[in-house]
Structure formats: C-alpha cells, structure tokens
Amino acid sequence: MAGPLQQFQINPIIPIEFGGYDISFTNSALWMTLAVVVTTVLMVFSMRQKALVPGRWQNVGEILYEFISNMVQDTIGREGRKYFPFVFSIFMIVLMGNLLGMIPGSFTYTSHIIVTGVLAMVVFLGATFIGFARHGLHFFSLFVPKGLPIFILPLIFCIEVLSYLSRPVSLSVRLFANMMAGHTMLKIFAGFCVSLPIIASIMPMLVIVALVGFEILVAFIQAYVFAILTCVYLKDGIELH
C-alpha cells in the first residue's frame, strides 16, 4: 500500500535534460498545464455568447471576474485596476491547483513549497519593485510609523523590516501547509479504511466524506487569502501611508 506522502512524489513523464539541468516534463508540470488550459477554456467559453441575461457558464465567468474585480477595487482602490490581470492570474492558478488536486488520483502542485514559494516571491518582489519605482528611497517610510519618537526608531525600523521580509514566507507556507496537511490526512484516513474490518471501516469513511467537503472549502479560502494578500502587498507598494 502506498504511503500517505507518496502522492506528493514528482515523477518525470517526458525526461528532458538541458545543459546539465533536469527540466523534465513532470506530473507537476502536467497539472499546471491542465490548470492553465482549464482556466482558459472556462473563461473563453463562458464569455463566448455575451448574452445580456447570462446562462450558467457565463454566470460562472462573471462571478469569478466580479469577485476579483471587487476585491481589487476594495483593497487597492482605483489605482489597482491595472493590476487586475495579475491578481486574477494568481487567483486562478492557485484555485485551479487546489481544486484539480481534489480529483482522486491527480497531483496537487500547490502542495509543494517550491511552487507556492515562487508565486509568493513574484508577488513580493513585484510589490517591492513597484514601491521603489513609484516612490524611490521614500519607500522606506513604509517602515516608520507616523509620529514615532526618534530614540526607538532604529528598533521599530528593524522590527518592521523583519515583518516585511516575513511576508513571502508566510504567504507561501500558509498555502503549502494547508494543502499538504489536508491531502496527507485524507490518505491516512483512507489507510484506516483499508486496514480495518469491513464494518468498522464505515467510521473513517464518514470522516473522509466530511474531510473532502472541508478540503474543497479550504481550497477556495486559500485561493482567496492568497489573492487578497497579493492585493494588500501591492497596495503597500502603490501608496505609502
């Protein structure tokens, strides 16, 4: 029987080696590609009819669009409109990774910290770069609250900088840990099902049913949290206080 962590193993599907580096097309890459394809197909097909009264599919597309559009508008404000495509892409790639991972036998690429870490670094470096580009060295005033007495300024500055640097870590670890813990737990309870006698195995089965529902909730919430934190970090770069 496969161990509970075996589902996270990366297997090359098409082995490719380039310049001494292993850049094989793996199962992780396969599901990322699928996520992009599913998102594109969903958005293109839902918007194809352009009906005034939306049908089912168009409704899905409009809900997704309005959800992120409102989030960007509420969090960043009018300035944030031009970052909408970025936030929407981030949201969809995380949401699709989480939801496609709920299909039995699939691979959850958001359960790997290297994937979430790169996503978080893109957001973090992007926001920092925007901050420096818009404000220059004045950007450092982000780390100094207004009306701060001068003699505790160095201490507060250090704490604020550490708090700022911990952003990509917390952003990536939160998503990765949630997804990995959930999927491991599912596998462990599934293991109980197999090893218990047939009558008693009803109990872990019920737990699994509840957990699957909970995991789908977590998939949505984590994508939401990732997207809104992207907005919050972008806002910090766009406007100082």
Next chain:
Amino acid sequence: MSENKDLKSRIAAAKAKHDDDPTNDPGYNPDKEAEGKAMGTAMRAGVELVSAVAVGAFIGYWIDQWLGTSPFGMIILFFLGFAAGFLNIYKAQTGNYHKTGIGQLTNTEKNGQKDAEKPEK
C-alpha cells in the same frame, strides 16, 4: 397601481444603490461574506507569527556566519523576529495600523458603517 409604483421606486432605489458599491447587490449577504472573511483572517494568524520568527532566526544565523558574532546575532534577531511576528498578527487582525487589508473592511462592516462613505484610499 400602488404595487406598480412600489416596484418603480424599488427599482430606482436598487439602481441608485448599485451605482458604485458592489456590496449593495440584492443577492448580497453580508453575514456570509463576513463569515468567509473572518475564516480567512483566522487562517492567517498562526503562520504570520511563525514565519517572522523563522525569518528573524535565519537572518541572525546568517549574520553570525558572516561576522563571527555567534551566538548574539541569532539571539537578538530571534527576539526581534518574535516582535515582528506579533506585529504581523496585530496588523492582520486589526488592519488599522497600516490601514491595509481585510481587517479594515471587516471592522467597517462590524461598526455598521457599510452605507457610510468608504474610507479614502
């Protein structure tokens, strides 16, 4: 006839409300959205503290390796990281400190100022 008038005024009110605030949609349920937001905020708190401590300790360790000040850099930055972690939680929960994020929106809703003017951004 009165029914018709009623409907007209309701449509007008709905249109006026709908102008720029999406939360005034007829199908909008503030309880449900607040619940989702609260859940999101709760999910953030734990990781915020741990990540800041980890980052602080890591930077301290790195400074020690670089300057040979072991173990003081790690000790000092560990505690600074701890402080930063609490700052993170405080920011995430209140949202008032730097006027960012979910916290502020939920606070505004809690205080029943949803129909009042949105805070200037």
